[in-house]
Amino acid sequence: MHEFSICRSLLGQVEALAVEHRARRVTSLKVAVGPLCGVEPGLLERAYSLARCGTVADAAPLIVETSPIVVECRTCGRESAAAANRLICAHCGDYRVELVSGDELILLSVEMECSGAREAEDDAPDARPLAAAGT
Amino acid sequence: MCQTCGCALAKAPAAAAGRAPGRMVEVEVVRALLADNDHRAAHNRAHFDAAGVLVVNLMSSPGSGKTALLEATIKAERERGGAGLRIGVIEGDLETDNDARRIRRHGVPAVQITTGGACHLDAAMIHGAIDELDLAGLDVLFIENVGNLVCPAGFDLGHHQAVALLSVTEGDDKPAKYPVLFRAADLVLISKADLLAHFDDFDPLRAEAAVRGLASEAPVVALSARDGSGLQRWLDWLGARVAENRRRIASGPEAVAVGVGQPGAHAHDGPAHHHVHRRRHHEANRP
Numbered sequence: 001m002h003e004f005s006i007c008r009s010l011l012g013q014v015e016a017l018a019v020e021h022r023a024r025r026v027t028s029l030k031v032a033v034g035p036l037c038g039v040e041p042g043l044l045e046r047a048y049s050l051a052r053c054g055t056v057a058d059a060a061p062l063i064v065e066t067s068p069i070v071v072e073c074r075t076c077g078r079e080s081a082a083a084a085n086r087l088i089c090a091h092c093g094d095y096r097v098e099l100v101s102g103d104e105l106i107l108l109s110v111e112m113e114c115s116g117a118r119e120a121e122d123d124a125p126d127a128r129p130l131a132a133a134g135t
Numbered sequence: 136m137c138q139t140c141g142c143a144l145a146k147a148p149a150a151a152a153g154r155a156p157g158r159m160v161e162v163e164v165v166r167a168l169l170a171d172n173d174h175r176a177a178h179n180r181a182h183f184d185a186a187g188v189l190v191v192n193l194m195s196s197p198g199s200g201k202t203a204l205l206e207a208t209i210k211a212e213r214e215r216g217g218a219g220l221r222i223g224v225i226e227g228d229l230e231t232d233n234d235a236r237r238i239r240r241h242g243v244p245a246v247q248i249t250t251g252g253a254c255h256l257d258a259a260m261i262h263g264a265i266d267e268l269d270l271a272g273l274d275v276l277f278i279e280n281v282g283n284l285v286c287p288a289g290f291d292l293g294h295h296q297a298v299a300l301l302s303v304t305e306g307d308d309k310p311a312k313y314p315v316l317f318r319a320a321d322l323v324l325i326s327k328a329d330l331l332a333h334f335d336d337f338d339p340l341r342a343e344a345a346v347r348g349l350a351s352e353a354p355v356v357a358l359s360a361r362d363g364s365g366l367q368r369w370l371d372w373l374g375a376r377v378a379e380n381r382r383r384i385a386s387g388p389e390a391v392a393v394g395v396g397q398p399g400a401h402a403h404d405g406p407a408h409h410h411v412h413r414r415r416h417h418e419a420n421r422p
Contacts, residue, residue: 002254002255002285002286002289002290005253005255005257006168006169006289009168009169009170009171009172010168012171013164013166013168013170013171017162017164021160021162023160024157027159031168036314036315036318037289037315038285038286038288038289038315038316039289071350084314084315085310085311085312085314085345085348085349086311086348087314087318087348087349087350088348088350095347095348095349095350095351095352096350096352097350098350099350105167105168105169105289106165106166106167106168107164107165107166107167107168108163108164108165109161109162109163109164109165110161110162110164111159111160111161111162112159112160112161112162113157113158113159113160114157114158114159114160115157115158129158129159129160
């Protein structure tokens, strides 16, 4: 159950972002979890539901995006889908492939509620305003 | 939510009455979830490179013979006299310092990390342990990870090489069952090979085919710490990695920059992280 350690790391990043953007609270977060990253999405969600307690993300749902396993063959150069324990080229059968997608373990985005003032937005070029809360 | 056990108690809406509605913003991050661990691992690797020591992360299920392999390795290197590698060991277990004591009996420095309940070592634990070692006096530092085929795979410790052990008694399909860990290995050792005569359902070729099925070109070497068969191939591999690591460090500070010389490891604008794909790994994840 290393998913709990991963949640603590995730929430550490989220809390730092909330402080940086002077957020009142975090309303949702989105992560990408590939089948080959070693983290089970279901266990991550359950660990997260405990780990978030008492943090700025206390009520924020975790949105988990999974990605397909895709390999590119170094022999024939073509891409194909693959299973986690069968990372071989579907076209020529070679095992000498590169993983193009499938081992991601990434925090993609954080949605948060900031104070009504506009300065926070000006400070944060990466922040995209959404609809005002409650509207 | 209840903060004691996490049960879903009814909760008042977070936007409390009397407070002006805030603005919702979405911040795009695209950063490794384990960026903090990866950053610490890069820091450890800088320590190891400054001392010129090769660090090998040994991973396997419990009881597959990691400590026995280390003991046989220590003995073999000692027999080479002055040419033998100077070895140090960090032992990871949930409880007891039995393994560190076993290693110290051979006159080799060993630091025990007891993780309590934790199922893996992480870079911060390793950083704590290296304070207790004279790294400059070592050629190789082995990190014997917690016996577990799942969790250790996800955590970069700052090591240069990852070695997975698979003992004959475990079955030759383990790489297919635990692909994440075996895919991370630079070398796969089939341990307790002296038992192959008694376990005719274990086929080393099938084990190797399962490793190839993970798109891994890692050498697969069968050995026995007990009767010494196959041990020389392991020692040759180890010696070659030590020499290769020294050449990399000697070739200049650029090469010592975090991650160079390690397949798939690289630094980006954020803290360094470690994964294998060579392209599109950021673009592919942008929403």
